[in-house]
Amino acid sequence: MQLTLANHPITDLQFGAPARLDGTVLVVDADSLSRVVLQDPAFVGVHFEIARPGEPCRAGPIFDVIEPRAKAPAGGADFPGILGPATTAGVGTTDVLKGAAVSVLAEISPDLTRSATGRVLEMSGAPADASDYANLHHLLVIPQTKPGLSRQAVEKAYRLAGLRVAVALARLAATEAPESVMRFEPVGPAETGREGLPRVAYVGQIFSRQRKPEVDEPILYGANTDGMLPVVLHPDEWLDGAVVPSLHSWFGGTETYFYQNHPIILDLYRRHHARKINFVGTIATIAGADNFDRERHCQVAACLVQWNLRAEGAVLSKYGGGLPHADLAETARLLENMGIRTAVMVSDVSRDRRVESALLFNVPEVDAIVYNGGNGMRWELPRLDRVIAATPQFRNLLSGPMTIDAPNVIGVTNQQGASRMTALVY
Amino acid sequence: MRIAHYLNQFFGGIGAEEHAGKDLEIRDGAVGPGKLLESALGDNARVALTFVCGDNYAVEHQDELTAAVLAKLRTAEIDLFIGGPCFDAGRYGMAAGALCRAVQNELSIPVVTAMSEENPGVDLHREALYIIDSGTSIAKLRDVIAKMAALSKKLLANLPIGLPHEESYLQRGWLRDQLVEQTAASRLVDMLLAKMAGQPFQSEMPATSFAPVPIPAGVKDLSKAKVMLITDGGLVPKGNPDRIEGTAATRWGSYSIAENDDLRGEEYEVSHGGYDTRFVQEDPDRLVPVDAMREMERSGVIGKLHDEFLSTCGRSNPLSNTRRLGREMAAKVKQAGVDAVILTST
Numbered sequence: 001m002q003l004t005l006a007n008h009p010i011t012d013l014q015f016g017a018p019a020r021l022d023g024t025v026l027v028v029d030a031d032s033l034s035r036v037v038l039q040d041p042a043f044v045g046v047h048f049e050i051a052r053p054g055e056p057c058r059a060g061p062i063f064d065v066i067e068p069r070a071k072a073p074a075g076g077a078d079f080p081g082i083l084g085p086a087t088t089a090g091v092g093t094t095d096v097l098k099g100a101a102v103s104v105l106a107e108i109s110p111d112l113t114r115s116a117t118g119r120v121l122e123m124s125g126a127p128a129d130a131s132d133y134a135n136l137h138h139l140l141v142i143p144q145t146k147p148g149l150s151r152q153a154v155e156k157a158y159r160l161a162g163l164r165v166a167v168a169l170a171r172l173a174a175t176e177a178p179e180s181v182m183r184f185e186p187v188g189p190a191e192t193g194r195e196g197l198p199r200v201a202y203v204g205q206i207f208s209r210q211r212k213p214e215v216d217e218p219i220l221y222g223a224n225t226d227g228m229l230p231v232v233l234h235p236d237e238w239l240d241g242a243v244v245p246s247l248h249s250w251f252g253g254t255e256t257y258f259y260q261n262h263p264i265i266l267d268l269y270r271r272h273h274a275r276k277i278n279f280v281g282t283i284a285t286i287a288g289a290d291n292f293d294r295e296r297h298c299q300v301a302a303c304l305v306q307w308n309l310r311a312e313g314a315v316l317s318k319y320g321g322g323l324p325h326a327d328l329a330e331t332a333r334l335l336e337n338m339g340i341r342t343a344v345m346v347s348d349v350s351r352d353r354r355v356e357s358a359l360l361f362n363v364p365e366v367d368a369i370v371y372n373g374g375n376g377m378r379w380e381l382p383r384l385d386r387v388i389a390a391t392p393q394f395r396n397l398l399s400g401p402m403t404i405d406a407p408n409v410i411g412v413t414n415q416q417g418a419s420r421m422t423a424l425v426y
Numbered sequence: 427m428r429i430a431h432y433l434n435q436f437f438g439g440i441g442a443e444e445h446a447g448k449d450l451e452i453r454d455g456a457v458g459p460g461k462l463l464e465s466a467l468g469d470n471a472r473v474a475l476t477f478v479c480g481d482n483y484a485v486e487h488q489d490e491l492t493a494a495v496l497a498k499l500r501t502a503e504i505d506l507f508i509g510g511p512c513f514d515a516g517r518y519g520m521a522a523g524a525l526c527r528a529v530q531n532e533l534s535i536p537v538v539t540a541m542s543e544e545n546p547g548v549d550l551h552r553e554a555l556y557i558i559d560s561g562t563s564i565a566k567l568r569d570v571i572a573k574m575a576a577l578s579k580k581l582l583a584n585l586p587i588g589l590p591h592e593e594s595y596l597q598r599g600w601l602r603d604q605l606v607e608q609t610a611a612s613r614l615v616d617m618l619l620a621k622m623a624g625q626p627f628q629s630e631m632p633a634t635s636f637a638p639v640p641i642p643a644g645v646k647d648l649s650k651a652k653v654m655l656i657t658d659g660g661l662v663p664k665g666n667p668d669r670i671e672g673t674a675a676t677r678w679g680s681y682s683i684a685e686n687d688d689l690r691g692e693e694y695e696v697s698h699g700g701y702d703t704r705f706v707q708e709d710p711d712r713l714v715p716v717d718a719m720r721e722m723e724r725s726g727v728i729g730k731l732h733d734e735f736l737s738t739c740g741r742s743n744p745l746s747n748t749r750r751l752g753r754e755m756a757a758k759v760k761q762a763g764v765d766a767v768i769l770t771s772t
Contacts (some may be wrong), residue, residue, distance in 0.1 A: 005612075130605050199620050200615075211702040218577025263611030271615065313622040315614045321700060322742055343618035345610055346631060348601060351674045352744035353597045354553070359634045369619045371630040372610040376603035408605065422630055424602045426589055 061118020081222025
């Protein structure tokens with residue numbers, strides 16, 4: 001398995017026709033993209049806006065951020081299992097519009113109790129400095145869904161629309177020569193030539209079953225994780241569309257963009273290429289709904305790390321909110337007892353900023369803990385003239401001036417490793 | 427700059443333990459360590475008032491002592507309040523800590539104290555105060571005073587306060603979020619590689635540890651026991667009469683299930699944003715198992731199901747809050763004469 005990323009840098013987005021990649025300028029044809037979205041009868045309308053880095057512009061709630069990518073011909077399906085047959089992701093060439101993003105707005109808030117505003121894209125000011133998303137040129141997809149659909153049906157439609165638009169844009173690069181090509185060195189438990197280097201694996205949760213997924217909810221190769229046990233994935237599968245976030249992201253912090261640009265996997269690759277480590281592979285797992293599920297998932301994940309990947313160390317990340325910390329810590333504990341060293345990444349979902357309430361497990365072996373964010377930072381956002389939302393209510397709510405908590409600025413407390421937040425204990 | 431300083435009988439020069447019962451004495455000007463404080467703080471620093479009190483008197487009359495000190499300070503135009511240093515003197519630490527807190531709350535001026543980590547005053551007051559780590563050796567007095575003065579100057583100038591090891595204060599137990607250059611992913615891999623190599627690494631979150639809760643004795647005869655159901659899954663009667671919050675709840679409710687054999691979805695709602703509530707909404711018995719308990723009641727497995735259940739929402743609820751909720755609920759359980767409780771969580 002070897003993925004080739006053909007990078008086409010994008011320095012601006014513009015509306016125009018025909019759609020094309022004009023050097024580093026992506027010309028977007030709103031009419032043809034509308035047809036891409038409206039093929040789904042869940043939509044009665046759609047329009048598009050462009051948000052540029054540094055521009056005083058705010059948009060939200062953001063349902064998902066996606067990097068425009070498309071498989072080169074004969075490379076397999078884009079987002080296999082979702083937009084096409086479940087061919088293996090991570091094989092062949094994928095065109096990437098580097099510096100661009102497709103961001104889908106929602107007409108509903110993900111969680112009224114915690115985040116009435118939803119996740120907001122802020123393109124300027126201090127919050128923009130804290131989110132990698134503010135450096136991208138965004139094509140905002142502003143959907144209008146048919147009245148009367150269930151929440152889940154609406155979210156599924158958003159997912160498909162975002163992925164379809166991202167693929168349609170990246171296909172414009174198929175006939176262009178990429179500016180650079182990135183290939184990853186072979187990875188796997190049986191690779192030779194790296195004897196003596198630390199064997200490192202990644203164990204990533206891709207869903208938390210504290211909510212039962214919808215029957216048709218695409219998460220891993222289009223499947224909803226029902227009945228799933230932890231599974232070995234090649235790192236390139238994560239990067240190439242095998243995994244997308246679940247539909248209803250309560251706590252947030254997981255977007256398609258950072259699966260495609262998975263910060264942990266790319267960091268492990270960087271050290272693999274520098275011959276500092278032997279990156280032996282990854283495990284995709286889920287957080288259980290109860291202890292029966294939890295014990296099974298944790299044990300199977302730990303055994304795969306030990307026997308299939310033969311790793312000596314593992315980094316672990318979680319999905320969702322508080323409960324998945326239990327699965328994270330239990331998997332790490334099992335690994336530590338197997339003699340496999342671990343480091344885990346957590347978030348603080350408590351609200352009183354006390355150390356005693358922040359960590360949701362108490363496992364002496366799990367002592368290497370990285371923090372990716374909590375409720376302790378907020379910003380005063382100014383009133384902006386350009387506020388983009390899918391409903392007048394959200395435009396009004398987001399127009400400012402307003403105070404916003406860091407987790408509600410998309411990208412800031414990312415759980416896939418992109419967060420630049422840490423906690424100081426004082 | 428005008429300073430007020432609190433000392434115990436020993437540092438106030440009255441005498442040792444035999445004078446621990448001495449009541450509050452207010453003196454003009456600096457006494458003992460106060461002179462070191464003046465010189466550490468610089469030219470214009472003057473200890474205007476020194477409060478001296480015996481350790482026993484202070485802890486036995488804490489409210490009176492606090493009231494007297496506050497009354498004097500209200501008209502004294504003080505810029506800074508210093509307690510101690512107290513080293514490992516427990517009663518001294520508790521009294522100085524309580525005074526510092528009261529002054530901080532009532533007069534909104536900077537306060538600084540100093541104790542050793544083991545001083546019981548630390549656990550009582552660490553969250554609220556900057557407590558310089560004094561160690562236990564009185565021989566280090568000058569050094570401790572210098573650290574207290576340095577931190578005081580920063581507080582007076584409203585400068586940002588650094589981390590405990592930078593400013594020599596004892597960890598207060600608070601988290602502060604900060605943005606850094608390195609991504610969490612890269613920090614995570616760095617930490618793992620250090621751990622694998624047996625090198626030191628700094629976890630970003632300290633391990634929490636809790637004293638084990640002893641398992642109580644079993645119910646002697648369940649068939650005679652009154653059993654109560656309590657949940658933190660957020661089940662409330664339709665309309666949520668107690669307005670129990672769906673996250674970090676500050677309230678709990680007590681709801682009648684008298685003469686009720688089966689909870690019906692249309693009469694209840696779920697105030698909880700942290701799990702999939704659809705199944706509980708369909709059948710609340712799956713969270714608060716009244717139906718199953720009634721069967722056990724009929725068949726004599728339990729004596730009686732208490733005719734109220736208690737409910738709150740456990741989602742993302744800090745311990746500072748849940749301790750109180752737990753205490754209040756326990757009092758209610760006791761008062762109801764319940765023998766056993768089944769706690770259902772989500």
